[in-house]
Amino acid sequence: MIRVKVLWLALWIGLCITCKVSAIEYFEVKSAPQMETVKVAFLADIHLHDIFANLHDVDNIELPKDVTSKQPLLMRSMLAQLHSTRLFNENYFVFLHVLDELAEKKIKLVALPGDFTDDGQPINVRALARILGHYEKKYGMRFFAIPGNHDPVKPYTTPAGKADFLMAQGKEFGVYSYQHEKCMAKLAVCDDGLKNWGYAEILSTLNDFGFSKHKGDVLYETPYKNREFIWCNPNNKKHCITMPDASYLVEPIKGVWLMAIDANVYAPQWQNSPLTFKGSSGAGYNALIDAKPLLLKWIKTVVKRAKTQNKTLVAFSHFPMGEFYDNANDELHKVFSRGHFSLPRVPTPRTAKILADTGLTLHFAGHMHLNDTALITSNQHSQLVNVQVPSLAAYKAAYKVVELNLAKQTALISTHTLDDVPGFNNLFSLYEKEWQYRNLHNLSNFDRTILNSKSYGDFTKQHLFGLIKQRFIKRDWPKNLVAWLNDNHHLADWFLNMQCLNEAPPNLLSQLEAVSTKEWLQDFYLLRNGDVTADITAKKRITYQQLNTFLAQSTCKTDTQIQQYLALLIKVMAKFSQHTQGENFRVDLKTGKII
Structure with a gap:
């Protein structure tokens, strides 16, 4: 029996070498008999901000307080929320509500397709780890994260901060990390909890949530040795750097393969010294197919192995693999100029075809904060189904659940909207003070009718209406x-x-x-x-x-x-x-x- 396993492992390694893809870990352990059906929940674009985070240098700042616990709150202003495609504060309560709902439904496997934090700040990554650890311990849930463009904003840690936190009287103030220019000039409240962490720190803090093997996992592997690949300057092949990649494949339950694809692409700006990187927001798979060719080869090998071994494979990543505008791209391109209406984020036909040709059939994505399903047909006579998971922090807030039938090799996908969330309006009285302060000081203000929202669903709708006026019309149309x-x-x-x-x-x-x-x-x-x-x-x-x-x-x-x-x-x-x-x-x- 041992010789058989050794021979099988050798064949598997040979296959990876042939594809020029090396996995750093492979585990095979005994597990319980295969289940008939397995449910996996997908929570995208949580954008968690820890409103209860403690800062070290706020003794002279009167912070707003939670109406129940009277605990000081590190919350963003309503004005800031109405200029952003995501909420910052309420999603803290929404996230806990959804996890409670999943626990009640006895769903044990939960995937997080990126943007699980708001810009990867230490205070937010640690809060996420604390919350996930609690639900893992109390309910036996397993969490599988993959970073989005807001988790590491850049591949390596950088100074950062925000200018729009809220004081008790309604005024905004900024908090920045110590190496930020505002702190170097002693012009702001300073705390390193507001820097933007890179891959190393984020993956280390969230190590238990997809970025390492658990004791009961049947299989765990990564496509790149040490989670790194080499990126070379196309104009000078001798000028190369090491870049991180967080992708992995895990079999948490016998027969179920979850493939987490790190689709972030941070292009090095070789002309800059010190070296800087483009953000990943507008890159996605259009950039990945050229930046990470070995990752595509790995996906193909995983698909083939899943079919050979009769495994039920589901993939997820932060970015869409298919078009998400109901085949209206041609018309939209004629109305909206280049770069507007998120059109650069739409995978090109070439990109979608390459992804479909991997043989993958089901992929869950986030990033777009919208609900949609795209069907992409390849030349392999198979179809790739790209499911866009809505954000918890924007309209129309929802999460997806897939019920996998392991015997029939089918997936039932359902959408669960979040209209009623307890505590969604806990901060409204604090926003009212903000409105009064801005009105008194003749500052640009927000439409306070949003504070009349009777449900979280209505609140996110009013947030969207505010964005139309404050952002979309001005920037896109x-x-x-x-x-x-x-x-x-x-x-x-x-x-x-x-x-x-x-x-x-x-x-x-x-x-x-x-x-x-x-x-x-x-x-x-x-x-x-x-x-x-x-x-x-x-x-x-x-x-x-x-x-x-x-x-x-x-x-x-x-x-x-x-x-x-x-x-x-x-x-x-x-x-x-x-x-x-x-x-x-x-x-x-x-x-x-x-x-």
Whole structure:
């Protein structure tokens, strides 16, 4: 028996050498009989910020206090939240609520596809480790993390901080790490808990949550020896550096393989001295396929081995492997200029095909803070299903659960929205003080109606509406289109501009006159983020599709740039408003087909 195992291990090592991929660890241990079904939860883009963190140098700062415990709070301002695509404070309570919910459902395996912290600060990484350790010990849960672009902001530790923490009276103040220029000049509150940790510190602190073998794991391996690979200057092959990679494969339960792919790509800026790195936010798999070719080869070997050994394989990473705009990319590119509306984050057809050609059939991703499913067909007669897991810290907040049938090799995927979260409004009275302070001192202020939110679902919706006004319209949309939308107040104005309003049937005309431009814009983002879970009625979804049909069959003019923009946006909304895979669907893991 020992000779058989040694021979098998030798063959496996030979295969890896052939692929030029070396795994640093391989373990095979006895385990319990294979289960029939296994559930895995996916919690993406938690962006955990520890609002209860203690700082050393805040004796002269009067911090706001928790209404119940009276404990000082290190919280970000509401104004900051309404300029960010993520919440900073409430997600602390949401994260605990979701973990309690998973414990109640007796789900033992939990994957975190990146951005599990807010910029990888020590205070936040340690808080995550503390929370996960508690649930692991109390409920026997296992957690498997893989970093996103907000976990290590750069591959190595850098000075950092934030300028928008909140004082008790409503004023903002900054906290920075000691090596930051503001602290070097003695211009800020200083604490090294606010530096941005790199890979070494983050992986060491979260070692028990996917980055090392557990005693009961049947298998554990990594694609790169010592979790490092060599990146060389394309213009000077003798100029190379060592870069980290956190990918791993684990078999926590007999028959189940979880493949965590580190899709972060931090491109070295060779012309800079000392060497600096581009952020990973806009890179994703478009950059990975060229930056980490050995990682792609490893994925292929894992897929082949899983099929040969009859293992149920599920992959997850931070970045999408497929398109996430309901096949509306062509129209969106014609409306939004280069770099806007997150279009650079969409995998190109070449990228998606390369990933599908690995043979992988199911992948869970985060990063985009939206709900979507993409189907990518390869030349291998298989299909890659990319499931976008929504963020816990943005609209429409939700998590995904996959129920794996190990015998039938199928996966039932379900979406669990987070509308009711206890304690979501615990900080509202503190935000009210912030509003009063800003109003008193004639500072730019936020729309306080968000503080009337009756549920977490409504709160994230109001947060999204605030982003539309404060960020998206200003940064992404063409200025001439924004001006036109501001001057024209109903959808009927769109078709009047395109000189075909008189062609609209009476029932459609009444709907055109009933929907304001502002309401349409809000619906646009609700559907973009929420997809099938968006708070849009079936009747309104049908209306947006009927508008597109009317446009296609009419003599509407599209001669001017504004007319072209309007026609394109009508097509986009028709695609956004169609249901894709729904909240619950099943995947054949052998072929990737929806069944």
